[in-house]
Amino acid sequence: MTWRAANVVAVHDETATARTLALAVRDWPGHVAGQHVDVRLTAPDGYSAVRSYSIASAPISDGHIEITVERLPNGEVSPYLTQEVMVGDELELRGPIGGWFVWRMDQTEPIQLVAGGSGIVPLMGMIRSRRSAGSSARFRLLYSVREPEKVFYRDELRTLSNQGDSVVITYAYTRVTPSDWPRPAGRIDAPLIAMGTWPLTLQPTSYVCGPTSFVEHATDLLIAAGHHRERIRTERFGATGERK
Amino acid sequence: MAIISRGFSGRRTPADAKLPPGQYLTTDFPVLSAGPTPRISLDRWEFTIDDGSNVLKRWDWKSFRELPSETITTDLHCVTRWSKLGTSWEGVSLDVLLADLKTDLPYAMFRSYGDYTTNLPLKDVMNKQAWIAFKYAGADLAPEHGGPARLLVPHLYLWKSAKWVTGMTLMPHDKPGFWENLGYHIYGDPWHEQRYSNE
Numbered sequence: 001m002t003w004r005a006a007n008v009v010a011v012h013d014e015t016a017t018a019r020t021l022a023l024a025v026r027d028w029p030g031h032v033a034g035q036h037v038d039v040r041l042t043a044p045d046g047y048s049a050v051r052s053y054s055i056a057s058a059p060i061s062d063g064h065i066e067i068t069v070e071r072l073p074n075g076e077v078s079p080y081l082t083q084e085v086m087v088g089d090e091l092e093l094r095g096p097i098g099g100w101f102v103w104r105m106d107q108t109e110p111i112q113l114v115a116g117g118s119g120i121v122p123l124m125g126m127i128r129s130r131r132s133a134g135s136s137a138r139f140r141l142l143y144s145v146r147e148p149e150k151v152f153y154r155d156e157l158r159t160l161s162n163q164g165d166s167v168v169i170t171y172a173y174t175r176v177t178p179s180d181w182p183r184p185a186g187r188i189d190a191p192l193i194a195m196g197t198w199p200l201t202l203q204p205t206s207y208v209c210g211p212t213s214f215v216e217h218a219t220d221l222l223i224a225a226g227h228h229r230e231r232i233r234t235e236r237f238g239a240t241g242e243r244k
Numbered sequence: 245m246a247i248i249s250r251g252f253s254g255r256r257t258p259a260d261a262k263l264p265p266g267q268y269l270t271t272d273f274p275v276l277s278a279g280p281t282p283r284i285s286l287d288r289w290e291f292t293i294d295d296g297s298n299v300l301k302r303w304d305w306k307s308f309r310e311l312p313s314e315t316i317t318t319d320l321h322c323v324t325r326w327s328k329l330g331t332s333w334e335g336v337s338l339d340v341l342l343a344d345l346k347t348d349l350p351y352a353m354f355r356s357y358g359d360y361t362t363n364l365p366l367k368d369v370m371n372k373q374a375w376i377a378f379k380y381a382g383a384d385l386a387p388e389h390g391g392p393a394r395l396l397v398p399h400l401y402l403w404k405s406a407k408w409v410t411g412m413t414l415m416p417h418d419k420p421g422f423w424e425n426l427g428y429h430i431y432g433d434p435w436h437e438q439r440y441s442n443e
Contacts, residue, residue: 001440001442003246005247040246041249041252041254042246042247042248042249042252043248043249043252043253043254044248046246047253047254047256048246048254049254049255049268050266050325051325052324052325076254076255076268080249080251080252084250084251084252089249089250090247091247091249092246092247097427097440098426098427099425099426099427100278100423100426101278212274212275212388216281216388219279219280219281220280220281222280223280229279229280229282229358230279230359232279232280233278233279234277234278234279234280236274236275236276236277237274
C-alpha cells in the first residue's frame with residue numbers, strides 16, 4: 001500500500017477539541033463508508049509517527065476525503081493535526097483500510113448506528129454515503145456524547161433529522177444535557193435502547209463505535225434487548241482514544 | 245522520500261528503540277474486536293484439536309486446567325500500532341497440547357467463540373512460542389481481553405492471539421482467517437511490519 005501526498009484544502013473545528021481536515025489526495029482510489037486511513041507525520045530528522053483515522057466523508061471519487069480528529073491529552077499526532085496544521089500543508093496518507101466495519105451501498109436492511117463520543121466519525125461516513133448514493137435504507141443513530149458542546153457535525157445532523165426520508169437521531173448526554181432535556185444525564189440504558197433503536201422485527205444490522213467501555217456496555221444492552229450478536233459490528237477506541 | 249511535516253518533532257522515548265517499526269508505546273491495554281464480547285460459561289467451555297474431519301483432542305475446562313501451565317512475560321504488538329512491554333500471563337503451552345499428536349499437516353486455523361478465526365503455521369505455535377492463556381497480570385482473564393482463555397502468540401501481531409479461543413483445525417495448506425480475509429497480512433510479523441495483505 002503506497003503513501004500518497006494529501007494536501008490540506010480546508011479545516012473546520014467541530015468542537016473545542018476536534019477538527020475536521022479536508023484533504024485532496026493524489027490518485028485516491030476511493031473508499032467504502034466506515035474505512036480508515038493511516039496518516040504519517042515526519043520530523044526534519046526523519047523520525048515519523050503514524051496513526052489511523054476514520055474517514056468521515058462519503059465515498060465520492062473527486063479525490064477529496066475528510067477526517068475528523070479528536071485531540072487527545074498527551075497525544076503525539078492528534079495535537080499536531082488539530083492545532084498546527086494549516087490549509088496548504090501537505091501530509092502523507094495511505095489507505096483506505098478495513099473491510100469489516102463498513103456499510104456498502106447495496107445493503108438494503110435497516111441500519112442502527114450507535115456512537116460514543118468521537119465514535120461518530122465512521123458512522124457519519126455511513127450516513128453521508130447513504131445520502132450521496134440515494135439509498136433508501138432506513139438509518140437510525142443513537143449518539144451518546146458527554147455534553148451538547150461535544151456533538152460533531154451538529155448543523156448537518158440537525159438538517160438531516162428535519163428531513164422526511166432521512167436518519168432518525170436520538171441523543172444521549174452522559175454529563176450535561178441541554179436545558180429542557182427530558183432525560184437526566186447518564187450512561188445509555190435499557191429504556192434508551194428500547195426508545196432509540198430499531199425494533200428487533202426489522203432485523204437491523206448495528207454498527208457500534210466508541211471507547212471500549214462504551215462499546216462493551218452498548219453491545220451488552222443490544223444483546224440483552226434481543227439483537228443477534230452476528231448482526232452487530234463493532235469498532236473500539238482504547239483508553240488512549242487512538243483508533244483500535 | 246517522505247514529506248517533512250512543518251513544525252512536527254514528535255514525542256520519542258528511550259523505550260521506542262525496543263519497538264518494531266511504526267509502533268508506539270502504551271501502558272494501558274486497548275481492545276480490538278470485530279463484534280460483541282461473548283460471555284462463555286466455564287461448564288460449557290471446551291478446546292478441541294481436529295484435522296478437518298475428526299476431533300483428535302478435546303479438553304473441558306477442568307481437564308484443561310489440570311494441564312501443566314507456565315507464566316509468560318512478553319511484549320505485545322498490535323497492528324493498530326500500540327505496543328505494550330513486559331505483560332504477564334499464565335497459560336498452557338501449545339507444546340503441551342500438541343505433545344503426543346502425530347501430524348503432517350503444517351498449518352492451523354484457530355477458532356473462537358463468536359466465530360472469529362485466524363490462521364497460523366504450526367511451526368509458529370510450537371517450541372515455546374504460543375500458549376492458551378487464562379490469566380493476565382495475576383487475575384482471571386477478563387472477557388473483553390479474551391477470557392476465559394485466549395491464544396497468545398506474542399511474536400506476531402496481536403490479532404493472531406485469538407480471544408475466546410475454542411479450538412484449532414489442522415490444515416494441509418495455509419488459508420486466511422477473519423482479518424486475513426479483510427485486508428490484513430497472512431502472516432503478520434511486526435518486525436517486518438507485515439500489517440496489510442499487499443505489503
